[in-house]
Amino acid sequence: MISLLDTRARVANGTLTAAEAIRAARERIAERDPALRAVLRTAPPETAVPESGPLAGIAVGVKDIIDTADMATEFGSGIYAGWRPRADAAIVSRLRALGAVPLAKTATTAFAGLDPAATRNPHDPGHTPGGSSSGSAAAVAAGLLPLALGTQTGGSVIRPAAFCGVAAIKPSFRLLPTVGVKTFSWALDTLGLFGASVADITRALALIADRTEIEAREPDRPRLALCLQDFAGAPDADALAALTVAARAAERAGASLRDLVLPEPFARAWAAHPTVQDVEARQALAWEYAGHREALPPVLRGQLDRAQALSTADYDAARRDAHRARRLLKEMFSEFDAILTLSSVGRAPRGLSSTGDARFNRLWTLMGVPCVNVPVPGDGLPLGVQVIARFGDDGRALAVARMIEGALARA
Structure with a gap:
C-alpha cells in the first residue's frame, strides 16, 4: 500500500515532486486496475497538480456518489450515465484547497445500496x-492510491476496510x-476515509476537518470495553479470534479491558436502524423509484418496495429508540474511554453476489460515534477490529486505534 505520510514526507524533502506522485498513481491505476475494477474514471490529463499545500502530491479516490465537476458522477447506476455535476462536493473542494488531487472516481454499489459493484477483493478476486x-x-488496499473517500449508512466504510485489510474511519456524524453527496439516509449517511495506516487517516482527517487536536490526541493507558453485541448474532470464529488478538495487544500496550454487555435499549436501537434508513431512502430516491423503478437493481428495488409500507409512526418510534440509546451511550462512556468490538461477521465472503453483512456496524452508525477499523495481521483474507469512542472524540478513537495497530505490528 502507499502511505500518505511517506508520500508527503518525500514531497516535503524534495525527493519527490507532487506531479511525480500523481503521475505514479495514474500509472499504477492503468497497470493494476483492469483486473481489480476499483476505478471507474480518472481526472483529465490536464488536471492541475499543486506543488504546495499540506496534501500536495496525494492522489485521492472519490466514491462515485460524491460530486466532481471534472469527472462524471453516476451513483453506480445507468440512470445517471454520463451525468456531470456543475460543482464539486464540499469535501472535494476541501481536498483541492489542501493541495490534494481528486484523481479517480471509485466504484460504488448503485446509490450506495446492497447490490454489488464489479470490484474484486485485491487479496482474492x-x-x-x-x-x-x-x-x-480496494483501490487503497491494492496500492493504487494513498487516500480514498467512502460513505457509511450501515457499514459501508468499516466493513470493506476490514475485508480489504486497510485502515479506515467513519468519523462522528457530520x-x-x-x-454534494447523493443522499440515501440523511440521518445516517457519513463520509469516511480509507488509508494504508491509522496514522495516515489521522493526518488526513485532522487536515480535512481543520481540527489539529485530532492528530495531537494520545491514548494515555485507555480503559477499553470489549463488546460483542450479542443481539446482533454470532460472529465467525475467525472474527472472534482477531478480536482476542487485538485485545491482548491493547493490554500489552498499557490498556485495561473490561467486558461490556449492552443493555436492552441498544438492541431496540439496532433493530430500529433499518426503519430509519428505509423511510429516508424512500424519500431520498423518490424520483428514481417513481420514474425508473425497473432500472433499479433488484435488492435496492425490493428494499424500496418494502419501504412504501412503512409509516411515519414507525419512523418516529425508531428515531425515539435511537435517541434513547444515544443518551445512554453518552452516560456509559464515563466508565471507559473506547469500545473494542468486531468490524465484520468474519472474512470477506466467497463470491461477488453479496457485499457482506453490516450487522456489527449499523448500531454505531445510528449512534453517530466515530469508528475506526484496525487490520489484524494474520494468514488468509484480512480481518479487522473496530475502535469506537464517544461522539465528537474522533481523536481518542484514532489514538487508541494507533496504539493497537502499533502493538499488533510489534507482535
Missing part, C-alpha cells in the same frame, strides 16, 4: 471487497460535510 465503498477500499 473470488471474494467480495465489501460495499458500498468497494472501489475506495464532522465532514455531505453537501
